[in-house]
Amino acid sequence: MSTQPNKELSAPEGTQFENPGIAPHRPRLGDEDAKAAKRSERQVAVLFTISILATIGAIVGYAVYPVSATDASNLRMNTLVLGLGLGLGMLGIGVAAVHWAKTLMNDHEKVEERHAQRGDDATRERAVEMLREGAADSGIARRPLLKGALGGALALAPLSFLVPLVGNLGADWNVSKFRHTAWAGAPDGGPRYLATDPTNRRLKASEITRGSMFHIMPWGLPEEEHYLEEKAKAVVILMRVDPSILKEPEDRKEWSYDGIVAYSKVCTHVGCPVALYEQQTHHVLCPCHQSTFDITDQAKVVFGPAKRPLPQLPIAVDDEGYLYAQHDFNEPVGPSYWERER
Ligand code: FES
Known part of the structure; x- marks a missing residue:
């Protein structure tokens, strides 16, 4: 050297x-x-x-x-x-x-x-x-x-x-369980009502005010085996906007009620809970990597790494004014995975 x-x-x-x-x-x-x-x-x-x-x-x-x-x-x-x-x-x-x-x-x-x-x-x-x-x-x-x-x-x-x-090799890797959530229907065959999370109180459409975001779970979800998994898949955010600003395609016109829309709370990027609502822009944000979704336009991604819109939960109101899910989400919730279908 x-x-x-x-x-x-x-x-x-x-x-x-x-x-x-x-x-x-x-x-x-x-x-x-x-x-x-x-x-x-x-x-x-x-x-x-x-x-x-x-x-x-x-x-x-x-x-x-x-x-x-x-x-x-x-x-x-x-x-x-x-x-x-x-x-x-x-x-x-x-x-x-x-x-x-x-x-x-x-x-x-x-x-x-x-x-x-x-x-x-x-x-x-x-x-x-x-x-x-x-x-x-x-x-x-x-x-x-x-x-x-x-x-x-x-x-x-x-x-x-x-x-x-x-x-973990012996763990259950069957991804088909992500295709369905508890919103598919109540065990008694009746409608699956929307309830506040975590107090599990049924919500009336009249309680949903503009500018607020409600965190929702299926009403009366039985606390039995897989309760937490089922709840984690079914969590929903609920917001009310002026119905005239909603951009709803023909086949989704009946999925909202008087400006109230419901979307999965599970981010389509890597699954964090979407939790921030900008009431001026009607955007919801995921705090993990800032993916941003427009709830007036089918929760499409307007910013961030997420590649898919938040799945929408079609909702309706019964004779007493309580909100319920018409059926399950329109597509599997959460991040993309190798076996998912559009
Ligand atoms: S998990 Fe939501 S942006 Fe990454």
Whole structure:
């Protein structure tokens, strides 16, 4: 390695400043004291061991706090142990590598001039030689304890990703369940009424004021198995505008009631809840990535990454003035997926 400046890369005459050079090498404790080097070696091994234990802890925690499609009661602990395991696993490897490099590897400073990206053959051969020297400098061949600890940490760390992945392979990936929601009909065969979320109170059309957005769920949704999934798919936003500004195609003319329109609250981008209503522009916004939908024009996308309009829920009013769904959404709710049909 050269410490002389490369003339071709040098700054123009008059703008150069003196090369300060490299500060004199200051030996570290471990350079002169074998006991200190041994101590550093043990510290590095302990850090790798922490990584190993964290990874094992994450896997054990994943098994001890299972989460399934029907039981999410362990979700918090499951996420906590996986997160801690992953974090400590990676942190242990990172800190150990830095500590190893700082205390045990060769610390002589070297200068390398910039050059064309592809070096000539001699340079490439030298690079391979340097890699070999680096491996020799790390002393891995002479330090079986570190070699074993590093190997163990690197071999186990990916398990924190792989175990949950493999564990989910048996999950229910049947996407057809997204095609239908609880709005398809009440269990007794009667209409599915619109109710306030979360108080589950039926709503009359007369209560829907202009400028407000109502968060709606199906009335009387039974709190049985899959309740939360069914509710998450069926959530709706309800707004009232001047009926004359609605741009409704012929086949949707009966889907609104006196300017009241209902759309799925699940963003068609990646499924966040659409929750902000601009009453002046009649746009609804998704707070996650700012997709914006025009509720006067079939909730078409006017801005943002979403590619599809929000599905519309056709609504009507019964003899007493209560709002109900005529039938399910006009298309599957939520983000696009590989099997969806228009
Ligand atoms: S999830 Fe709504 S914009 Fe991304």
